[in-house]
Amino acid sequence: MEEQRDSGRAGRLAGRMGLSRPMRLTRPMRLTTSVRLARARWAGRLPGPGASRAWGPPPWVTREADSRRLPWLSTLGLAAFVMLGSAFAARGQAGDRAGLDAFARVLLLAGPAMLLLRHRHPVAVAFGTAATATVYLGAGYPYGPVFVTVAVGSYAAVVAGRRRAAWAALGMFWVGYLLVGHWLFRWLPPAGDDAAPWGSELGLAAWSVAVVAASELVRVRREQWVRARAEQEAAERRRADEERLRIARELHDVLAHSISVINVQAGVGLALLDSDPEQARTALTTIKAASKEALGEVRQVLDTLRAPGAAPRAPAPGLARLPELVEQAAGAGLAVEVTEEGRAPALPPGTDLAAFRIVQEALTNVVRHSGSRTARVLIGYGPGRLRLRIDDEGPATGGEAGGSGNGLIGMRERAAALGGTIDAGPRPDGGFRVLATLPVTSEETP
Incomplete structure (x- = not known):
């Protein structure tokens, strides 16, 4: 099958x-494929079921192609624009400038050809397009879209972070245009050409500044987007780490307590199976109840993994469930005395859950690591704070009685997340004490 x-x-x-x-x-x-897909979704590389695609930057902010690829499409379109535009410009400037011959068409195609490498070698492309356009204008060919190749080459250099190279390339182009228009025109084609008006040089200078300014604006906008994207990814990783830590704490608290109860009752059942079957039956009943409750809480935690953002099916545990915790501890042979001081406020859910888990973990440690069969829990409600104190008379039954495991670490992390503190250690008169202080803001207290 x-x-x-x-x-x-x-x-x-x-x-x-x-x-x-x-x-x-x-x-x-x-199995491997499922694990890889799950890990990819957890890391944010693949969207989960029903998730929308992640937003991206505007297309005019990013590069036209990855640096490992050549921007063929945009470059071919630019080459067609330069060739057609120059042909129309030659018709309009016939008689004033030299006609387009084979050398002119080679120069017009050389600029777009170099622009294919503008992402890999932005500096060389910026200087190459500027030099090609200078030779083109120096040969007396018509003015036209040849300026566009210089603008695109300088833009690519600025966006790549080579601003000085872009400024130098534009400056070289402007100086070359100035020399051709006011000094070298006597020896360059077309014959009988006059000096260019000074207004054209000023216009070219203004055009160069505008190109660099627009490129700087795009570069800054792109850097801002990259920074925002990095911050967003860091925040997502931080939230994922916090969620993993929260789930680990929940699973540790649930499983450590329930398995401790099950372990103690299993030992009792095995010891009394032949001599006192009725007591062994009671121990098995306690094991069944503890395992059922643990499975329910584990299932609730795992449901949050299967459906992120969905509302939990059961309310989160709180101090209202403390009698159930005391009853479970009694099933493990631990008598718990609970005392309350002050008037109980309406605790926020996070504080209520943390208080319950701290008491649960402390009682679990008594069952596992203490020879005492009694424990005292003091819950003190004060202005702006909740105080928890769990004591047992000891003595410690193992090397871990000092509380160096993950249980106390989890308690401290829960308290620290709410701005509270945990003080746990041996008492001077023997035994062990856990003292927790959790803040309760004034607007949350009645």
């Missing part, structure tokens, strides 16, 4: 992938 189900899944998968022959999936392959 299992092989038939596997074959059916493989056939459906082959149909979706367009394969003519079903692909047989073995159990390790399916």
